[in-house]
Amino acid sequence: MNLENIVSPTLILDKKKCLNNIRLMAEKAKKHNLIFRPHFKTHQSRIIGRWFKKFGVDKITVSSLQMAEYFSNDDWKDITVAFPVNIREIETINSLAEETQLNLTLENVESVEFLSKELKFEVGFFIKIDTGYGRTGVSFDIFLLIDKILKSSSTCNKLVFKGFLSHSGHAYNAKDTTEIIDIHKDAIHKLTLLKQQYIDKYPELIMSIGDTPTCSLADDFSEINEIRPGNFIFYDLMQNKLGSCNFNQIATVLACPVVAKHKDRKEIIIHGGGIHFSKDFLRIEDKKVFGKLVLLNKKGWEETEQDFYLTKLSQEHGTLQVTSDLFNEINIGGLIGIIPVHACLTANLMKDYLSTDDEIIDHFSGK
């Protein structure tokens, strides 16, 4: 990697680490007889998308119809939009459904009734199930509403029921890996009850789960048929703190120029702010943390002996406090690396990547 060519904040990607992260998840899916339908909202990149193909992946997840169009244009033919359908986008739904196996996520009768009238091509659909996160979805035990959705959709031959889809987003609030596994077990228990209720009528029912912490840590998927993790390809500081990955699995780092130093406060100011990292943060030892310092080298990056964090962030500036020794080693005009707290949001802001092999890698430019 030619660090001399980096003049402004640049998102660096270690392809080997990405491939290893994909391989591990693909092997886990195979071992447990699961459909591996990775979420592409993390990388949002056609080039990175193609890396999955050599691991046998031909089904993907995205979070918006615009992202579905982007990947459909790169010849992905089986795409689930894991976000409650936005019926205002019916034109895009119809144009995508003509070209691909498009799967929508539904959770209310109003959307089903609208789609029944307006769909021009066949789409699959998953019913979004809430297993405890409390954000979206029908609670796993409200069979009455699930039955209503199924009944309403059954009058439309363009709506094909695929199964139930959930996302244990509350795993991100877990205090340790034991709690993540407990959340996973609880979700599996609830989804199993749901499956038992509907499997006779729908023998090809797919039970689909999605978050990176549980998919990384769990080793029992029981009645689950499909996994949709996304972040695992890059991981990040948040996942590392949750215990989903070890530090060496993290595959992205933001290279940031050093623009100022304040000796009295032992503070380093970098070009790298909210418009690069996002403002997502972790709390570490009662401090807001926006990223972690690493030292860049020709091959990638390495950890410092002691941990140093990005603790202040404005629109363009980032601030780190370090020891005197490190303060003296870091020069104005130098480059330091910062492991992002939340790689998905950082990649979404940075838009493209520079690989450690000096390759520029694309990122979807829309929203």
Place this chain on the structure above:
Amino acid sequence: MNLENIVSPTLILDKKKCLNNIRLMAEKAKKHNLIFRPHFKTHQSRIIGRWFKKFGVDKITVSSLQMAEYFSNDDWKDITVAFPVNIREIETINSLAEETQLNLTLENVESVEFLSKELKFEVGFFIKIDTGYGRTGVSFDIFLLIDKILKSSSTCNKLVFKGFLSHSGHAYNAKDTTEIIDIHKDAIHKLTLLKQQYIDKYPELIMSIGDTPTCSLADDFSEINEIRPGNFIFYDLMQNKLGSCNFNQIATVLACPVVAKHKDRKEIIIHGGGIHFSKDFLRIEDKKVFGKLVLLNKKGWEETEQDFYLTKLSQEHGTLQVTSDLFNEINIGGLIGIIPVHACLTANLMKDYLSTDDEIIDHFSGK
């Protein structure tokens, strides 16, 4: 405004409100005999930039060299980059300096020495002064370092000293408008001492200040020569809570499709998340708040009688809790408006605007 045409999250802009916000600030600058050098990092738009010209603005502020290039390409000829110079970008500095009156921000001798060797064209420079924010800049009373920078720069005929530049970012943490004014008075006091020290040697010295809260609220600028507010053109929920503007001055709102409703929790789920709003938040009544609900109409938007806030935000989803009455009025597939907490970051993510006159307005696509 044709709301029917809005199908996905869209940043709406009220041009009349923007023009009024510009007019008020331009009049204030004129009244106090101040150079009005607005910060264009808020809107990052060539079209909006041109609106300033009719108020006599011909000098602007930006936060990166890439943004300087974007506006230089639209014929802005006097541009201050209010961010500590990143010497790795020397090529861009030289190419911009050939075309425009480029003003850099310096705060250390290392950068001066580097520029002295590498500059090919004349640039102006401001020394960044810290009046209490504690982020960047030389403390207002460390004359020793200021003298070193001035001495070092004096050996290079391409470095022209313009003055001192400060940003009272700590005004954003003020608990009320009295505290904002106190911060402003304190900054003016410190900058006046500094001016007295250097005015004899540099009779054309410019004292430049920058934040929207103090520029909006203060009515005494004493020894100050230039103001660089940016956010005031849009304002936002944060500025409204600080007291910098009234609610009707806020000029942007994000139109968001309603994708789900949860009656048991009286929660509305919108398409509108961290990739649209950013994750900046305010605390209101001990809750994290990411935006405020307004009702959209053909002319723009109006407040609800009671206040409702966007209190949960993930990558694509936003959640609001409302009353039963409002819950029943808002339909799946409908549109609601959300006033952003921090308009600069929201505009930076959304990239373009739709005016209430149905005009699409550009936004710089880089970083």
